[in-house]
Amino acid sequence: MRIANLAWVLGCVMCVMASALGADAGRGRLLYEARCTVCHGTSVHLRETRKAMSFEGVRAQVERWNAELGGAWSADDIDDVTMYVNNRYYFFPCPDSACGSEQASTRRNSKQSRVDRQ
Numbered sequence: 001m002r003i004a005n006l007a008w009v010l011g012c013v014m015c016v017m018a019s020a021l022g023a024d025a026g027r028g029r030l031l032y033e034a035r036c037t038v039c040h041g042t043s044v045h046l047r048e049t050r051k052a053m054s055f056e057g058v059r060a061q062v063e064r065w066n067a068e069l070g071g072a073w074s075a076d077d078i079d080d081v082t083m084y085v086n087n088r089y090y091f092f093p094c095p096d097s098a099c100g101s102e103q104a105s106t107r108r109n110s111k112q113s114r115v116d117r118q
Contacts, residue, residue: 022100023076028084031077035069045089055092058082 044050052058059082066073073081079098086092 022096023079023083023098025080025083025087028077028080028082029088031073031081032084036065036081042089045085052090052092055082055086055090055094055098058086058090058092059098 052061059078062078062082062085066078083094083098086094
């Protein structure tokens with residue numbers, strides 16, 4: 001009985017710790033690919049006249065299109081998709097509230113991606 005209780009408590013702690021780390025870009029990729037790539041490809045993110053000019057702007061666009069498509073995503077889903085899109089295309093600085101420990105790796109990855117594209 002004590003082992004079962006301990007396992008339950010540890011499971012809860014792990015869930016809380018995972019959510020404290022910020023958004024999950026891997027999950028965001030799955031959501032994005034399942035829902036967003038149906039209508040547009042990468043060119044929408046790479047055009048000169050893009051609407052998103054900051055991390056918050058990327059999130060606002062994800063929220064906007066979520067609403068346009070019926071609002072099926074939760075706030076966590078929106079955070080995850082925002083993290084993925086920002087990491088993949090935009091490379092804007094990410095607030096700790098959204099990125100947690102991923103912020104440092106996002107900066108490293110964005111610098112490497114820019115070097116790779118040159």
